[in-house]
Amino acid sequence: MKPLLFFAALTLLYLGYCWCYPYTACGNCDGGKHFTSDGQYWRKCGRCKGSGTKIRLGRKLFGSTRDL
Numbered sequence: 509m510k511p512l513l514f515f516a517a518l519t520l521l522y523l524g525y526c527w528c529y530p531y532t533a534c535g536n537c538d539g540g541k542h543f544t545s546d547g548q549y550w551r552k553c554g555r556c557k558g559s560g561t562k563i564r565l566g567r568k569l570f571g572s573t574r575d576l
């Protein structure tokens with residue numbers, strides 16, 4: 509298989525995956541919350557606004573995300 513074709517197939521697969529599963533876990537927090545080192549609730553995560561999930565980068569490429 510040509511490398512270019514392989515890349516195109518991978519990209520399509522990834523975009524399809526992003527379309528079906530637009531959300532991924534926020535890597536910046538634990539379920540939308542930040543905890544202190546002794547396990548106490550500290551504050552809401554600012555990056556995902558407390559939801560614990562974020563929209564995949566690939567999904568943003570499709571444009572509007574207001575339907576999500």
Ligand SMILES: [Zn+2]
Nearest residue numbers: 534537553556
């Ligand atoms: Zn977060």
